[in-house]
Amino acid sequence: MQTSIDLPSPLGIVQTSSITSTGKILSPDYENNLKNAAKRSEEDKLFRKQNQMNDQEEFEAIEVQNGEQISLIYYYKALKMDEVIQQNENEIINIVQNRPKLGMIEGSLMKKSPHWFQGYSQRNCILRNRVFRYYNVENKKLQGVLNFDVQSFQLQELQDKNGNTIEFILKPLGQTQKVFQFKGGTVDQTKTWVQLIKQHLQDSIGALKVLKSLSQYERFWRFERISTLQIMEDAEDGDILLFQGKDINCHIQRTLTQSNFDHIGILIRLDENQLYLFEALPLHGVGLCRWSKFIICKWNYLYHKIIYRKLQVIRDDNFKSRMHEFVTDNIGKQYSFNPSKLFKFRSTMLQDPQQQQTRTFFSSELVAACYKYLNLISKEISSTQYWPGSFSSENQKLALQYGSLSEEYLIDFEGE
Numbered sequence: 001m002q003t004s005i006d007l008p009s010p011l012g013i014v015q016t017s018s019i020t021s022t023g024k025i026l027s028p029d030y031e032n033n034l035k036n037a038a039k040r041s042e043e044d045k046l047f048r049k050q051n052q053m054n055d056q057e058e059f060e061a062i063e064v065q066n067g068e069q070i071s072l073i074y075y076y077k078a079l080k081m082d083e084v085i086q087q088n089e090n091e092i093i094n095i096v097q098n099r100p101k102l103g104m105i106e107g108s109l110m111k112k113s114p115h116w117f118q119g120y121s122q123r124n125c126i127l128r129n130r131v132f133r134y135y136n137v138e139n140k141k142l143q144g145v146l147n148f149d150v151q152s153f154q155l156q157e158l159q160d161k162n163g164n165t166i167e168f169i170l171k172p173l174g175q176t177q178k179v180f181q182f183k184g185g186t187v188d189q190t191k192t193w194v195q196l197i198k199q200h201l202q203d204s205i206g207a208l209k210v211l212k213s214l215s216q217y218e219r220f221w222r223f224e225r226i227s228t229l230q231i232m233e234d235a236e237d238g239d240i241l242l243f244q245g246k247d248i249n250c251h252i253q254r255t256l257t258q259s260n261f262d263h264i265g266i267l268i269r270l271d272e273n274q275l276y277l278f279e280a281l282p283l284h285g286v287g288l289c290r291w292s293k294f295i296i297c298k299w300n301y302l303y304h305k306i307i308y309r310k311l312q313v314i315r316d317d318n319f320k321s322r323m324h325e326f327v328t329d330n331i332g333k334q335y336s337f338n339p340s341k342l343f344k345f346r347s348t349m350l351q352d353p354q355q356q357q358t359r360t361f362f363s364s365e366l367v368a369a370c371y372k373y374l375n376l377i378s379k380e381i382s383s384t385q386y387w388p389g390s391f392s393s394e395n396q397k398l399a400l401q402y403g404s405l406s407e408e409y410l411i412d413f414e415g416e
Contacts, residue, residue, distance in 0.1 A: 099203060099233070104128040105196050107189070108137075112167075112181040125182070127196055129230065130204045132170065134182075142224070146170055146180065148204035149227040150412040151214040155201055157194060168194050174215030205229060214412065226308055226409040228295045231267075232275055235291075237323045238311040238374065239267040240367060240405070241277060242392055244304040259389025261307070263363050266370055267291070268327055278327055280366040285334045288327075300413045308411055309391070311376075313403030319374065326373045336360030364388045376400050 105127050110120040111134060123134040123143060130148040135141060146153060151172055158167040167183040168190065184190035201207055205227060214220050243263035244254070250262040265279030268288075275291040300306060313319065361369065368383035368390075377400060390398055393408050 102130070102199055102203060103196060105193065107184075107193075109134070109182045109184055109193065112183075114178075120183070123182075125193075127193070127200060129234065130200045131230075132197065132200075142222075144180065144221040145224055146172075146221060147225050147227065147230075147412075148201055148206045149230055150206070150211060150225050151220070152206035152209075152211045153201060155194070155197060165190055165194055168197070170197070172212075172215045172220075173210060174212030176215040178215075178221070180221070224407055224409045225412045227412050228291075231308055231411065232291060234310075235267045235269075235275055235308075236311070236315060237268050237320055238313065238315070238370075238376075240309050240311065240391055241265050241267065241411075242307040242309070242388055242408075244306075246302060246304055254389075257387045257389055259387055259392065260394065261388040261392055264367050264388040264391055265289075265363065266367055268323060270324075270327075278366075278370075280333075280335050280361040280363045282335045282337075285332060286330050286361060286366060288331065295413070298413075300411070306411045307392070308409040309393075310406040310409075311403060312406055313376075322374055323370070326370050330359075330361070330366070330369075334360045335362060337362040364390060367391060371400075376403065 107125060109123055109125045111123045112120050122137050124137055124140075125132065125134045127133075132146040132148070133142060134144050136143055151174075154171045154173060156169040156171060157165040158169070160166050164187045166187060167181060170180040170182075172178060182193070184193060205211065214225070241264065242261040243265075244250070244260055245262050253262040254260065263279070265277045268276055268278050270276055270288070277289040277291060277294065278286075279289065280286045294300070364386045365383045368377065368386035371377045372379050372383060377398075389395060391405070393405075398405075
């Protein structure tokens with residue numbers, strides 16, 4: 001049985017063949033190689049779970065426009081998706097596409113302490129995209145995050161003798177006695193917050209299904225979490241995912257690199273705004289995985305945890321063009337991890353087209369090369385000097401030349 005040091009991610013592998021604006025394919029052999037590479041990847045991932053084969057070679061093809069050049073991306077359908085799986089994927093996509101953009105509110109509220117002798121403390125609060133956060137007024141640090149898409153909450157209103165709501169309580173469902181009690185400076189302010197919270201609660205995944213698993217964790221509200229649907233809604237080109245695999249080789253790699261992560265990929269939107277994971281994998285090289293299929297096929301069980309970090313930059317037309325250009329130029333390239341790469345400290349420019357074509361990547365090398373292509377990190381340091389952990393918050397030395405990476409969000413799959 002073949003194992004790898006960089007645990008493969010999932011299903012829905014995409015490969016590409018560049019064609020000119022007239023539609024002429026540059027290399028038929030290269031096109032066939034890409035199809036075969038996608039097929040091998042499917043056999044390793046999809047059939048490992050479903051344990052069945054389909055000899056009929058079927059491909060979906062989507063066109064990606066990049067300036068005057070058109071790239072044709074092939075998605076290998078090694079198995080006709082089960083109708084239930086396909087239906088579930090469509091339901092997820094429909095939920096995301098049809099969920100309205102809700103109003104956000106930011107301001108000061110008084111939070112009741114769980115300790116009776118402390119009374120109320122002022123907190124800066126933000127309600128955005130079905131997530132309620134509150135911060136310490138003095139040091140600006142996050143004190144709590146209540147994500148309505150990953151945990152169900154009950155809203156309770158405390159009223160005065162005239163029937164006016166003067167305080168509200170957010171109570172998580174499940175095996176916990178924890179409650180979050182707030183009040184505004186005025187009755188009208190409290191009323192405004194309650195009205196908006198009701199809208200965000202009613203439109204959340206926690207209202208569609210009962211989600212209690214998060215409440216079993218101690219002080220769960222202290223840590224940022226994000227649902228898979230929120231990623232589908234909010235993720236943008238250049239955001240990253242960090243993976244902690246379960247394979248023994250993944251554990252060895254984390255030990256050697258003194259990091260919590262052993263794999264990394266970049267998110268990008270293609271094919272009518274569909275979200276894909278762009279990554280370098282050991283068995284077939286650089287490819288794409290559709291995020292919606294990742295959710296439905298539960299490939300998250302291959303990992304102990306998956307972390308999301310948003311790239312906080314202005315994405316103008318030039319940024320998006322260069323991002324798509326890098327993806328289409330590097331899809332199908334081979335995976336390579338060897339000791340000689342570790343001793344390459346400075347970047348070298350590959351002027352020879354043949355060298356560019358035969359270039360290889362391991363996962364974090366691909367991400368570093370992409371960020372360098374976008375001028376996000378220095379071009380002086382070789383891409384081989386970056387590990388998956390180099391892009392985590394534990395690495396304080398990573399400095400982007402513009403923009404920044406957000407805090408880490410643990411992706412919650414329990415509600416899917």
